[in-house]
Amino acid sequence: MELFISALASLLNPTTLVLVLGGVFLGIVFGALPGLDTSMAVCLCLPLTFVLDPVDGIAMIIGVFIGGVSGGLISATLLNIPGTAAAMATCFDGHPMAKKGQAGRAMGIGIFYSFMGTLIGMIALITISRPMAAVALHFTSVEYFSIYVFALTMMASLSGKSLAKGLVSGFLGVFIACIGIAPIDYTPRFSFGSNNLAAGFNLVAVLTGSFAVSTVMKSIKSPTDLKTSDFGHATKMHGFGFTVKEYVRQIWNMIRSAAIGVGIGILPGIGASTSNLMAYSIAKSSSKYPEKFGTGIMDGIVASETANNATVCGAMIPLLTLGIPGDIGTAFLLSALQIHGISPGPLLFDTNPDLVYVCFAAIGVSVVFMVLLEFFGIRVFTKVLTVREYILLPVILMLCGVGAFANSNRTFDVIFLVLFGLMGYFLSGWGYPLGPMCIGFILGPSTETSLRRALMASDTGSLTSLLSPIAIVFYIISIVSVVMAVRNNRRLNKRLEEAAARGENVPDANA
Numbered sequence: 040m041e042l043f044i045s046a047l048a049s050l051l052n053p054t055t056l057v058l059v060l061g062g063v064f065l066g067i068v069f070g071a072l073p074g075l076d077t078s079m080a081v082c083l084c085l086p087l088t089f090v091l092d093p094v095d096g097i098a099m100i101i102g103v104f105i106g107g108v109s110g111g112l113i114s115a116t117l118l119n120i121p122g123t124a125a126a127m128a129t130c131f132d133g134h135p136m137a138k139k140g141q142a143g144r145a146m147g148i149g150i151f152y153s154f155m156g157t158l159i160g161m162i163a164l165i166t167i168s169r170p171m172a173a174v175a176l177h178f179t180s181v182e183y184f185s186i187y188v189f190a191l192t193m194m195a196s197l198s199g200k201s202l203a204k205g206l207v208s209g210f211l212g213v214f215i216a217c218i219g220i221a222p223i224d225y226t227p228r229f230s231f232g233s234n235n236l237a238a239g240f241n242l243v244a245v246l247t248g249s250f251a252v253s254t255v256m257k258s259i260k261s262p263t264d265l266k267t268s269d270f271g272h273a274t275k276m277h278g279f280g281f282t283v284k285e286y287v288r289q290i291w292n293m294i295r296s297a298a299i300g301v302g303i304g305i306l307p308g309i310g311a312s313t314s315n316l317m318a319y320s321i322a323k324s325s326s327k328y329p330e331k332f333g334t335g336i337m338d339g340i341v342a343s344e345t346a347n348n349a350t351v352c353g354a355m356i357p358l359l360t361l362g363i364p365g366d367i368g369t370a371f372l373l374s375a376l377q378i379h380g381i382s383p384g385p386l387l388f389d390t391n392p393d394l395v396y397v398c399f400a401a402i403g404v405s406v407v408f409m410v411l412l413e414f415f416g417i418r419v420f421t422k423v424l425t426v427r428e429y430i431l432l433p434v435i436l437m438l439c440g441v442g443a444f445a446n447s448n449r450t451f452d453v454i455f456l457v458l459f460g461l462m463g464y465f466l467s468g469w470g471y472p473l474g475p476m477c478i479g480f481i482l483g484p485s486t487e488t489s490l491r492r493a494l495m496a497s498d499t500g501s502l503t504s505l506l507s508p509i510a511i512v513f514y515i516i517s518i519v520s521v522v523m524a525v526r527n528n529r530r531l532n533k534r535l536e537e538a539a540a541r542g543e544n545v546p547d548a549n550a
Contacts, residue, residue, distance in 0.1 A: 043165070046396035050404050055095050059401065062102025063408040069103075070110025071122045071420075073251050073438050077107025079445065081371040088375045093394065098401040100375045105157060105405040108311060108351050109413065112149040112344055113420050117142060118435065120251040124242060125311035125347040127477060128319035130250065131197075132332065132339030139335050142421045144280030148337055149344045150413045151279040152293060156345035157406040159297040160304070160352025165399055168356045178306065180492035181505055185513035186306065187486035190313055192517045193320035194475035195524035196329075201470060202528050208471045212479025215240060222488040223495070235451040242312075244443045244452040245459055245480050249473050251439045252460020255432050257467075279414070281337060289341045292322055300346035304353020311350040312481050316474070318346030324520065329527040352402060359383050359395060 050056070062084065069080035080103050088096030111126030116133035129149060136145035191209070198205020218229045219239025230237040296318035303314035322342035323332040332339050354369045362373070362384040376383055381394060388395055413420075443452040463473055490505070497504030 042392055042396040043399060046400040049094055050098055050400050055098055058095050058099040059102040059404050060408050062099040063106035063405050064412060066103040066106025067110035070107040071113040073114055073120045073247050073442055077123055080107050085371055088378055094397050096375055100372055101401040102405040106409050108348055109153040109409050116145045119254045121246060124246055125315055128315040128343035129340060132335055135335030143417050146417050147280035148340045152341045152344040153348045154406055154410045155293055156297050156300060156348030160301050160349035161402045163301045164352040164355055168360050180489045181507045182509045184489035184493050185510035187482055187489055189513045189517040190317055190482050192520040193316055194478050195521050196320040196324045197474040198472060200532055204471045205475045209475035209479040212476035213483040216480045216483035223491045241446050241452045243446045244456045246477060247439045248456040248459030249463030253463030255435055256464040258432060292338055292341050293345050296342045296345040297349040300349025301353035304350035305356050311347040314350040315343040315347040316478055318342040324523045
């Protein structure tokens with residue numbers, strides 16, 4: 040505790056606080072703008088650390104990191120466009136709540152539980168860093184494959200009333216991810232001699248196209264889609280928009296989602312783009328009212344925002360204790376540490392404990408700034424709802440195009456941004472949910488890589504080489520997840536039939 044207080048005191052000087060505040064603000068902006076993600080913001084700030092001392096430079100980078108992950112909820116809630124892949128599941132309930140005229144409440148919930156996710160993650164980072172990282176160090180490709188198999192079962196729980204359409208959508212995402220150079224042996228697949236296709240599709244082009252461009256197309260067809268409430272009503276709320284009773288009801292959902300976020304963050308290479316979907320899927324599968332998910336309820340926002348922000352702290356556990364970055368953002372943070380001659384690893388806690396606790400304290404200061412900036416900016420953010428469509432829609436398309444191009448400097452990605460938008464528009468119009476497709480695209484390459492590495496590492500190359508005590512546990516959890524998803528799917532269809540018999544309409548969460 041003394042080290043933490045000392046580190047916090049070193050941050051409480053005007054220069055450092057301004058740098059952290061600026062970093063958080065920049066992260067929120069990059070997180071909120073479609074196509075511009077947290078990693079890009081961290082990368083742009085990295086050269087600035089050359090002229091800063093270690094404490095200021097690292098604190099600023101952490102501020103960008105914290106602000107970026109949380110900032111994605113803004114566009115996800117207001118425009119149904121995930122500002123970052125980590126906010127994809129926030130779209131499922133955040134935007135429907137905004138369409139009900141509760142944009143301020145949706146954002147308030149997201150902001151508060153972003154704070155809680157980071158806070159719980161920071162506590163885990165301080166208390167269990169060494170033992171958790173030591174366990175993760177023993178994971179091999181076999182264990183990673185079993186985890187990815189479990190993550191892929193989320194496609195079933197996000198399929199809505201048609202499990203078959205959800206699986207088709209999911210396997211479509213896997214197929215899109217297969218286009219390009221294969222992992223391990225680097226064999227071109229479905230490239231047809233095109234260098235652009237051989238490079239594969241950019242995550243930003245796929246996610247932004249399928250969500251953002253398709254949303255713009257729907258808005259052109261139905262001009263009131265993005266503007267469903269007046270500004271005054273959208274921000275009329277007390278506190279963060281929920282009561283103490285609602286908070287108590289969400290405690291287990293919050294703790295479970297934070298645990299998922301920290302656990303996923305510890306495992307290198309998975310990241311918040313998976314944890315928010317996994318937390319949302321598990322919250323839906325274990326809920327007493329899964330049919331309400333996707334219609335604008337608090338549970339979905341809590342699960343997504345708690346998990347993705349907890350992942351930030353989880354990803355720092357292997358970074359600080361083993362020198363292994365958990366995701367792209369922490370890889371840049373590792374670069375910032377190395378710029379100042381600091382090498383993270385098992386000895387860091389003994390040789391330079393002051394700097395370790397500076398990282399902990401920087402997370403605490405950054406999350407406070409994040410809450411203040413986002414909470415007091417709610418009225419500004421929700422003004423998006425009052426902007427005329429003929430002004431707003433071209434701006435969204437321009438930002439999407441800039442983001443798709445900036446990620447890889449290819450006009451090819453901008454072209455396919457539009458094509459994926461058309462695909463998303465028709466798929467959703469035909470009742471195929473987009474969530475499973477995005478899951479398949481994100482997890483497909485990692486699942487294949489883990490599978491091939493596991494088979495190559497074994498002497499026989501048989502499927503029995505994919506078994507281990509930990510892997511078997513995840514396979515069993517995967518089976519249970521699929522069974523629960525099928526059960527919930529049947530329950531949903533039964534309630535839809537009963538509602539239709541009564542002449543009522545129960546909206547499908549993911550159709």
